[in-house]
Amino acid sequence: MKKIIRDNISRIERYEPGLPLEVIRRELSPEGEISKLASNENPLGPSPLAIQAIRETLEEGNLYPDDSCYDLKKSLSEHLGISSKNLCVGNGTTELILLLGVAFLNPGETFITSQSSFIMAKMVAQLMDSKLLEVPLNQNRHDLDAILDSVSNDTKIVYFDNPMNPIGTMITDQEFSGFMERVPDDILVVFDEAYYEYVNKENYPKSLKYIEQGKNVIILRTFSKIYGLAGLRVGYCITKEDFVDAIEKVSPPFSVNRFAQIAAIAALEDKDHIEKTKKINEAGKEFLYESFKKISVFYISSETNFITIDLKAEAEKICKDLQRKGIILRPLTMYGKPTFLRVTIGTMEQNKRFIEAFKQVYKQ
Numbered sequence: 001m002k003k004i005i006r007d008n009i010s011r012i013e014r015y016e017p018g019l020p021l022e023v024i025r026r027e028l029s030p031e032g033e034i035s036k037l038a039s040n041e042n043p044l045g046p047s048p049l050a051i052q053a054i055r056e057t058l059e060e061g062n063l064y065p066d067d068s069c070y071d072l073k074k075s076l077s078e079h080l081g082i083s084s085k086n087l088c089v090g091n092g093t094t095e096l097i098l099l100l101g102v103a104f105l106n107p108g109e110t111f112i113t114s115q116s117s118f119i120m121a122k123m124v125a126q127l128m129d130s131k132l133l134e135v136p137l138n139q140n141r142h143d144l145d146a147i148l149d150s151v152s153n154d155t156k157i158v159y160f161d162n163p164m165n166p167i168g169t170m171i172t173d174q175e176f177s178g179f180m181e182r183v184p185d186d187i188l189v190v191f192d193e194a195y196y197e198y199v200n201k202e203n204y205p206k207s208l209k210y211i212e213q214g215k216n217v218i219i220l221r222t223f224s225k226i227y228g229l230a231g232l233r234v235g236y237c238i239t240k241e242d243f244v245d246a247i248e249k250v251s252p253p254f255s256v257n258r259f260a261q262i263a264a265i266a267a268l269e270d271k272d273h274i275e276k277t278k279k280i281n282e283a284g285k286e287f288l289y290e291s292f293k294k295i296s297v298f299y300i301s302s303e304t305n306f307i308t309i310d311l312k313a314e315a316e317k318i319c320k321d322l323q324r325k326g327i328i329l330r331p332l333t334m335y336g337k338p339t340f341l342r343v344t345i346g347t348m349e350q351n352k353r354f355i356e357a358f359k360q361v362y363k364q
């Protein structure tokens with residue numbers, strides 16, 4: 001009997017996103033307000049300028065969007081100081097990760113990533129019948145030396161998320177430069193910077209220079225995090241022109257909808273919203289760090305809008321207990337870290353609610 005489903009698809013673990021509000025309301029009906037701190041969304045909501053821009057264009061919902069994303073690419077080009085020809089827009093970076101697998105990975109080629117890195121990268125390797133190599137972290141950070149040691153003739157892609165999700169740590173400019181000097185030229189280095197707007201450290205890698213130098217590098221960024229547009233699905237990548245062309249060839253037409261494009265242009269300009277978001281994120285981070293210290297919970301210092309804690313005991317149960325109190329967090333079981341719990345930094349009110357609920361369910 002012929003198998004209808006491809007073998008490697010049967011082996012793929014289904015991606016489990018943070019529980020959506022709708023599911024929590026339907027299945028748990030918690031009392032009072034729900035704080036969704038599971039998917040690293042912006043707790044302030046979308047940029048008000050983006051909301052306004054969408055409202056003004058709702059009546060064009062009958063028209064297909066501009067498939068070339070001309071205006072959004074133009075805005076991004078001015079924002080980044082890089083040619084539009086080096087930009088490719090997708091239905092979230094998640095789609096772009098999928099498309100780069102389709103465009104660049106041949107069956108049998110090796111795809112290297114770190115253990116516990118963003119799970120989408122792993123799925124793409126499995127989807128494309130490539131060999132997936134997951135390199136262990138070193139003290140909760142990407143181990144660049146170990147990654148270089150595992151590169152071989154059949155390596156095609158090395159993927160890093162920086163800062164990394166779900167751990168929150170980052171590699172520095174010096175570390176990344178050292179890596180780029182040593183990595184063979186014929187390998188595609190994918191650098192996922194979904195959280196880069198949140199990073200305050202001076203020594204964050206200046207990755208755009210590798211595009212200017214014509215290296216085989218793809219930088220991924222998103223409007224889902226600081227810009228607050230996760231529900232609209234828009235992300236972009238910066239890379240060489242011929243790579244943009246290859247990715248766009250395999251992209252489904254019109255995958256970035258009209259409202260996402262318009263909202264992204266407005267959000268990019270909304271400096272006030274970005275500043276406010278960074279401010280509440282920093283204040284929330286300090287508050288949560290202090291709170292974790294007081295209750296002796298181990299946390300990993302984060303460069304993002306989330307903090308990962310290690311309960312040193314199974315995290316799923318505490319997560320369920322918190323759900324019943326209307327607090328939704330993300331256990332990291334599917335990332336191979338069953339004692340880790342990731343909490344998105346919320347508004348101060350949400351952070352306080354979370355800590356109060358956490359104290360009630362967490363017994364050391």
Ligand SMILES: Cc1ncc(COP(=O)(O)O)c(C=O)c1O
Binds near residue numbers: 039091
């Ligand atoms: C490292 C990383 N890359 C990509 C994404 C996906 O972003 P998008 O919403 O643009 O698909 C996430 C989302 O959590 C992420 O953490």
